Amino acid sequence: MASLNARAMLVSLVILLVLGGLWEALNQPPPASKQLTEYELMMGAADQQARVPPPSKVLAHAWKELSNPFYDAGPNDKGIGIQLAYSLYRVITGFVAAALVAIPLGFVIGMSPLMHRALNPFIQVLRPISPLAWMPLALFVIRDSEQSAIFVIFICSIWPMLINTAFGVANVRSDWVNVARTHELSQLQTAFQVILPAAAPTILTGMRISIGIAWLVIVAAEMLVGGTGIGYYVWNEWNNLDLNSVIFSILMIGIIGMLLDMALGTVAKLVEYEE
Amino acid sequence: MSKHFVRVEGLSKVYPSKQKDTVVFEDVNIGIDKGEFVCIIGHSGCGKSTILNVLAGLDEPTLGVVTMDEKEVSGPSLDRGVVFQNYSLLPWLNTLENVNFGVKARFRDWNSKQVAEHSSKFLAMVGLSEALTKKPSELSGGMRQRVSIARAFATSPKLLLLDEPFGALDALTRGVIQDELIKIWGETQQTVFMITHDVDEAILLADRILLMSNGPNARVAESVVIDIPRPRNRANIIEDPHYYKIRNHLVNFLINRSSDELPSADGEGGVTLSVNPARQEIFKKTNESIKAIAAN
Numbered sequence: 001m002a003s004l005n006a007r008a009m010l011v012s013l014v015i016l017l018v019l020g021g022l023w024e025a026l027n028q029p030p031p032a033s034k035q036l037t038e039y040e041l042m043m044g045a046a047d048q049q050a051r052v053p054p055p056s057k058v059l060a061h062a063w064k065e066l067s068n069p070f071y072d073a074g075p076n077d078k079g080i081g082i083q084l085a086y087s088l089y090r091v092i093t094g095f096v097a098a099a100l101v102a103i104p105l106g107f108v109i110g111m112s113p114l115m116h117r118a119l120n121p122f123i124q125v126l127r128p129i130s131p132l133a134w135m136p137l138a139l140f141v142i143r144d145s146e147q148s149a150i151f152v153i154f155i156c157s158i159w160p161m162l163i164n165t166a167f168g169v170a171n172v173r174s175d176w177v178n179v180a181r182t183h184e185l186s187q188l189q190t191a192f193q194v195i196l197p198a199a200a201p202t203i204l205t206g207m208r209i210s211i212g213i214a215w216l217v218i219v220a221a222e223m224l225v226g227g228t229g230i231g232y233y234v235w236n237e238w239n240n241l242d243l244n245s246v247i248f249s250i251l252m253i254g255i256i257g258m259l260l261d262m263a264l265g266t267v268a269k270l271v272e273y274e275e
Numbered sequence: 276m277s278k279h280f281v282r283v284e285g286l287s288k289v290y291p292s293k294q295k296d297t298v299v300f301e302d303v304n305i306g307i308d309k310g311e312f313v314c315i316i317g318h319s320g321c322g323k324s325t326i327l328n329v330l331a332g333l334d335e336p337t338l339g340v341v342t343m344d345e346k347e348v349s350g351p352s353l354d355r356g357v358v359f360q361n362y363s364l365l366p367w368l369n370t371l372e373n374v375n376f377g378v379k380a381r382f383r384d385w386n387s388k389q390v391a392e393h394s395s396k397f398l399a400m401v402g403l404s405e406a407l408t409k410k411p412s413e414l415s416g417g418m419r420q421r422v423s424i425a426r427a428f429a430t431s432p433k434l435l436l437l438d439e440p441f442g443a444l445d446a447l448t449r450g451v452i453q454d455e456l457i458k459i460w461g462e463t464q465q466t467v468f469m470i471t472h473d474v475d476e477a478i479l480l481a482d483r484i485l486l487m488s489n490g491p492n493a494r495v496a497e498s499v500v501i502d503i504p505r506p507r508n509r510a511n512i513i514e515d516p517h518y519y520k521i522r523n524h525l526v527n528f529l530i531n532r533s534s535d536e537l538p539s540a541d542g543e544g545g546v547t548l549s550v551n552p553a554r555q556e557i558f559k560k561t562n563e564s565i566k567a568i569a570a571n
């Protein structure tokens with residue numbers, strides 16, 4: 001009997017083949033019955049019915065794109081690698097900035113009941129705001145679409161990290177804090193040697209949620225501001241009616257999102273502990 | 276109450292509430308000499324842990340003062356090491372790192388090699404040299420408590436506070452660790468204040484046992500001197516003719532008298548049961564010869 005992992009992989013493969021096969025079979029163009037004029041072809045007469053490109057086409061397209069991901073042929077024609085790099089740059093910049101604010105602030109809120117109560121109303125009001133709702137204001141104040149996108153990522157990344165950090169810090173077992181106290185650790189030493197490692201798994205969970213949301217939001221934000229990035233790319237290819245590219249970029253968005261989560265998952269494993 | 280190393284005077288703990296204040300204990304007086312091993316026994320809820328936490332500086336009394344070395348206790352200090360019932364090891368650190376944590380805090384100018392050597396020495400005393408890189412989650416309860424004890428002794432506090440350190444362990448493991456505690460205590464001559472609910476454990480370890488009456492309004496009702504000669508171990512102690520006399524007295528107190536309205540004892544000196552001068556003389560001699568042997 002193969003291991004559970006091996007069997008699960010087999011099932012995944014079967015599901016992939018079945019779904020891919022169905023998709024392929026249901027989306028074949030009808031056999032051309034007669035020779036069409038170039039004009040008819042241009043008007044789409046060959047294919048009255050809108051049809052999603054089959055996986056074979058998408059894969060062929062993906063191969064082509066991925067074999068030269070970083071070409072740059074002007075503002076409307078850049079390789080997928082360049083577009084993803086733009087998006088990643090924005091997400092990571094916004095996310096890191098958010099972490100630099102949220103984690104220390106979360107410590108303050110978690111350690112001080114006064115600050116918790118004082119800041120809670122702001123958090124409760126600001127948190128439910130859709131990050132994209134900030135965009136017009138950001139554009140007006142910052143006057144730069146690039147930085148506005150980063151700001152939107154910043155604002156949407158901040159809440160899960162802030163709330164998880166505060167929760168993790170506030171719920172560090174009092175026994176461990178007492179260990180710090182009986183060893184005469186200063187506030188700062190206690191924060192770094194006891195509270196940070198104790199709360200790290202909870203903080204990392206917040207960071208994973210944040211990066212997930214940031215990656216969701218960047219696509220929408222780039223559709224809005226345009227110019228560069230994977231979100232802009234999807235929308236641009238839609239305008240070009242290039243569905244091959246649209247599906248291909250959807251897949252790439254999924255894969256990059258998964259990789260981002262896996263990266264933070266690896267870090268989370270490092271700080272995990274068992275009681 | 277004068278010359279004692281640790282003095283607890285007029286200690287009370289009251290939890291105020293709208294209906295009726297809860298007086299957990301009141302007018303508790305304890306004196307502990309340097310190098311003395313004092314156990315405190317009482318029924319659950321009478322406030323033993325609260326007293327210990329006040330001694331540690333982790334909790335504050337409603338009334339009364341605690342002084343150690345003529346200085347008032349007003350907060351936690353490295354001079355008072357605490358071993359909690361639930362071990363309180365930091366789960367993200369391994370055995371050696373947990374002890375290093377204490378040693379580094381104590382000896383701040385040591386380099387990491389000195390710290391590790393010192394920690395290893397104390398871990399060896401509790402037989403954990405083989406488990407240095409294990410995380411607490413990979414250790415049994417007994418092993419965790421050993422780490423915790425090693426950490427406390429390695430910081431050489433002036434007063435060691437133990438809150439039912441063996442309460443969660445099975446009888447066999449408990450016995451082994453008790454022997455280790457006796458050994459390590461014999462080597463370091465620590466002053467120890469320990470809570471236990473196990474009468475035999477108290478007789479085995481203590482120079483003196485404090486008996487608390489039941490709460491609310493609990494008090495330290497009696498102080499019983501244990502004059503069984505040292506070194507003691509679990510095998511030879513029950514052969515001592517004095518053993519059952521003490522044991523019966525303690526059990527009788529816990530079962531029959533602890534719920535009575537008892538006056539506060541002064542929690543020092545205290546009754547020695549049936550002091551027989553001839554016996555005391557023998558004890559003294561054996562003790563001296565043991566010391567002489569140990570000195571050689």
Ligand SMILES: Nc1ncnc2c1ncn2[C@@H]1O[C@H](COP(=O)(O)OP(=O)(O)O)[C@@H](O)[C@H]1O
Nearest residue numbers: 290297299318319320321322323324325326490
């Ligand atoms: N916040 C509180 N309000 C009222 N009573 C309390 C509070 N905290 C502890 N107590 C009481 O204090 C008593 C002493 O507890 P503790 O020192 O843990 O006892 P022990 O260690 O002897 O079992 C308990 O009876 C408990 O009910």
Ligand SMILES: [Mg+2]
Nearest residue numbers: 323324325438
């Ligand atoms: Mg207790």
